Amino acid sequence: MMVAMRDRRLYESISSTYRLTRRQDKRVASVIHDALGDAERIVNIGAGTGNYEPPDRTVMAVEPSAAMIADRPSGSNPVVQATAEDLPFPAGSFDAAMATLTLHHWRDRWRGLAEMKRVAARQVIFMFDPDEVYRFWAIEYWPAAVSLPSEQNLPRPADLADVLDVIDITTVAVPFDCTDGFGAAFWGRPEAYLRDEVQQGMSWLAQLSEEDLAEGTARLEADLQSGEWDRRHGELRNLDRLDVGYRLVVAER
Numbered sequence: 001m002m003v004a005m006r007d008r009r010l011y012e013s014i015s016s017t018y019r020l021t022r023r024q025d026k027r028v029a030s031v032i033h034d035a036l037g038d039a040e041r042i043v044n045i046g047a048g049t050g051n052y053e054p055p056d057r058t059v060m061a062v063e064p065s066a067a068m069i070a071d072r073p074s075g076s077n078p079v080v081q082a083t084a085e086d087l088p089f090p091a092g093s094f095d096a097a098m099a100t101l102t103l104h105h106w107r108d109r110w111r112g113l114a115e116m117k118r119v120a121a122r123q124v125i126f127m128f129d130p131d132e133v134y135r136f137w138a139i140e141y142w143p144a145a146v147s148l149p150s151e152q153n154l155p156r157p158a159d160l161a162d163v164l165d166v167i168d169i170t171t172v173a174v175p176f177d178c179t180d181g182f183g184a185a186f187w188g189r190p191e192a193y194l195r196d197e198v199q200q201g202m203s204w205l206a207q208l209s210e211e212d213l214a215e216g217t218a219r220l221e222a223d224l225q226s227g228e229w230d231r232r233h234g235e236l237r238n239l240d241r242l243d244v245g246y247r248l249v250v251a252e253r
C-alpha cells in the first residue's frame, strides 16, 4: 500500500514535466503496434499521457494519477481513473491490453497482469529487464536507485509466464536519438542526464534524495569535463541503437 501511494504521488509531481521529455518514440511505437496484431478494442493500462496508444484502433486508457490524466493532450482517448490491480471492466471487454513502462510501478504486479488477462485476450507489455538495465553505465552515478521501493522484486520478462500465456519476448533496441526520455534512453547522450527536466521525467532519478541526485550529477559532470566518461564509454556515441534491457512481452490466452 505504501508503495502504491508513493507512486501515485510520484506521478502527481512528475506529470508537470512529463510531456517535456516523455514523447512516444515512433520506432518503439511501431514494434508495440505490430504486437497488438489485429486487435481493434484496446485498453492501455498505466496510460499516463497516452504515449504509444495506437491512432487507428479504439482505445480506452486506465490511469490512477489525476495529474497525469489532466496532462493528456486534448482530443486524447477516453480515460478511466483506476489501477491495474482493479480494472473496472467485465471479463473479455477488449481484444488486447497494453502496458508500457508502467509495470514496475504497480503495487501488486501479479494481480495487475492477471487483470490484463481477464479483460483482454492478448496482452502486450513493454518493460525493462532488471538484470540487464542494472548493468547500464548511469547506475554507477546514482547507485541508490537500485534500492528504491519501486525497484524491488521486479519481475523479469520470462517471469510473466507465471501468470500469462507468453508467446513471445522481443528485445527492443533503443535508438540513439530516442524521443522518449525513459530511464536508459540517453545511453549514448550522457549530457542529457545532467538536465533537470530529463531527471524529473525518469522515476528512478526523480525518486532519489536531493543529496544522492546532486552527488551523482556532479560526478557525471566532472567525468564528462575531464574526458573520463568518454574514455570508459565513448564508443557508445557512435552506435545507432543499443540493447539496454527493454523487452516486449506478448501473451495470448
Ligand SMILES: C[S@@+](CC[C@H](N)C(=O)[O-])C[C@H]1O[C@@H](n2cnc3c(N)ncnc32)[C@H](O)[C@@H]1O
Binding pocket: 004, 007, 008, 011, 022, 045, 046, 047, 048, 049, 050, 051, 052, 062, 063, 064, 065, 068, 082, 083, 084, 085, 099, 100, 101, 102, 105, 106, 107
Ligand atoms: C512511466 S509512466 C508510463 C506512462 C505511459 N504508459 C508511457 O508509456 O508513457 C508510469 C505510469 O504508471 C502509472 N501507475 C502507477 N501505479 C499504477 C498502478 N497501480 N496501476 C496502473 N498504473 C499505475 C503512473 O501513474 C504513470 O502514469
